[in-house]
Amino acid sequence: MIGRIRGILLEKAPGHVLVECSGLGYEIDIPYTTFFHLPDAGQEVTLHTHFAVREDAQSLFGFASRLDRDLFRLLIKVNGVGPKLAVGILSGLDAQQFIRCVEVKDVNALVKLPGVxxxxxxxxxxxxxxxxxxxxxxxxxxxPDTPAASGGPGNQPPTGPDPRDEAEAALIALGYKPQEAAKAISKVAEPEMTSEMLIRLALKNMIPAG
Incomplete structure (x- = not known):
């Protein structure tokens, strides 16, 4: 069992990262709540991990906190909830928000998650x-939020692909319909926002914390 990885963050994108540790590059699937807390590429990162083995695949899942990882392990024990759906749940709600939903029996917040x-x-x-x-x-x-996700004055205008297109694609990959993704992004989009900022705000508006 691989329970934790500490190494250099080589690549990051919504949903997955590549981390180099002792000369090996680990491809790790992550929820968006973890993506928001990642440092810049080239910096050291620590992820709490869960290694899943199936007949047709081996997958490594990473989380910013041990609590998120342990909640993921409980979620996949629920009938009908596999790793993909569990990651989707933790992409919309972090562990504290999910626990709050359970405590107050907030069905409405959960059904807003794609696939639920x-x-x-x-x-x-x-x-x-x-x-x-x-x-x-x-x-x-x-x-604490990283500069890339906080929208602080140190942010530089985004370059390369359109952040709005990247954010919409990320929401669609998470399970939202294209129309829902486009509408959610358009509601929060402002000039010079990064894709990370757009995804964070869109998810916050789409899925209230309860």
């Missing part, structure tokens, strides 16, 4: 109510 219907949301609330107690006692860190 009403029956799945109700199943999550029922099964996770008994399981989130396993997370009690863990320290929940407040991770």
């Amino acid at each position: 219907g009403k029956k799945t949301a109700e199943r999550l609330l029922i099964e996770m109510a008994d399981r989130i107690g396993q997370l009690e006692g863990q320290f929940v860190p407040t991770i």
Whole structure:
């Protein structure tokens, strides 16, 4: 089991990263809530990981906090929830927000997540109510925004691909319909915003914390 990786962040994009550790490059799938906290490429990064092995694939999933990783492991034990859906859930809600939804039985917040219907949301609330107690006692860190994601004065105007196109593509990859993605981005878009900023704000508006 690979439980944690610390190395140099070689590449990052919404949904996945490439991290070099001891001469090896690890391709790691990540939720968007983790993507927002990544440092710039070339800097050191630490990710709490889960290694999943299936007959047809081996996948490594990474998370900014141990709490997010441990919640991911509980989510994939829920009937009908696989790693892809669990990553989607943690892309829209971080661990603290999800736990809050379970505590107040907020079905509406869960059904707004792509791939989560009403029956799945109700199943999550029922099964996770008994399981989130396993997370009690863990320290929940407040991770400061990186300059790239905070929208601070140090940001430079984006170059290369259109950030709006990248943000829309990221939301579509997460499971939102193209029309929903385009509408969400257009509502928050302002000049000189990066794709990371657009995704963060769009998800915040689409999925209230409860």
